[in-house]
Amino acid sequence: FLTDADPGIECFETMYATRAEGVRHVERHLTRLAASAAWLGFPCDVQALRARIDESLAKFADQNAPHRLRLALGKSGAATITSAPLAPLAQDTVGVLLASDYGFAPVESADALLLRKTTRRAEFDRAWREAEAQGGFDMLFFNERGELTEGGRSNVFVKRDGKWFTPPLASGVLPGVMRGVLLDDDAFGAQERVLTRDDVLDAEALMLTNALRGAVPARLIR
Template sequence: MRDAAGFKLIETMLCMSGDGFPLMESHMSRLRASASALGFALDERAARAGVAAAAGYSSPGAPLKVRLLLSSDGALDITAEPVELEPAAPPRSVSFSADAADSADPLLRHKTTRREFYDSRLAEARARGLYDILFLNERGEATEGAWNNIVAEIDGALFTPPVSCGLLPGVFRQTLLERGLAKERILSERDIKNASALYCCNAVRGLVEVSLVGGFQE
């Protein structure tokens, strides 16, 4: 049945054997904030118990990706699956989309199942062998990838676009900011192209070095 809001909230968490969920509190904080802002019912105790139960079915020692879906009426759907964490490798390729993201779209600041804009463009990018597809907003400012936040190394420091550019406040991104490992800064397409190093990041994969290749439509 379709959710009354037309979409659901998502949290995708990494569970490590022995360490549990290293970013659990950050995930729950974001889920609470989004549920409150969008009028979703949330029983956080049930959410935490469901996540722990889903992780309990895993094989010992296997890292897990645990996915929580929250409907507007508070219904929870939680699944878990093994995930292979990526070893060190040459930078994966990314490119810019020809389509601009709308920085005024309020749902970009929440992780939801309303992903048609991103998913269609990611599918095209994957068909070209790309790791992710990056977006600029209507002002030409870098925002995020289809499934990652963006981090650029410029003059020896790490920078990531501010949420005001139109992007998800990713949990791993927030960890980098809170620990003083990165700072917010508006990044142009030129900034991204000229960065000494470029990374994609999310809560499951962490920081992955990427390499920018030519425009989306070459």
């Protein structure tokens, strides 16, 4: 159904950008977008998208002001780019809640769309908005096996025994851009590992990551 009919979803990337420095980790974003498009059977002209991004950046009034740049790609291969100034976080450490404590169902680890950044994310969006209503930034999900997966708008890293760990993609996790950056950083030394609710509750530290905010310390709100 993904190739013969419009699946009713888009691939998208939400990126941090300034006019002076361009899009942070732009190649990682475009590589992920192209991979998602290929899996869905969407045409994706990466060179044309680069040109469209450059056109958008040139319109920013302040060359150093951070912006949220959103690139969406539909089944026809048509792209839409929107942008808005990015306000700073109110606090250096953000609050995180557990989605299962607020009535959210487990995610299904076998759902292949979890590995792609698409607009089929109503429950994720509802979760982070509920987190904001509770004074937090995001909610953490678990899968049908009780394994930690990710936040509604972030990946999560958990510190145990002095080392950082993040759930593997097989648990049902989006390969986030900042997640990839940190896993590729030998000095940081993070590893993938199956994690549980107890790992979150007993963590020495928590960290949320996404392309817009980078890596942000987090605390659990109970």
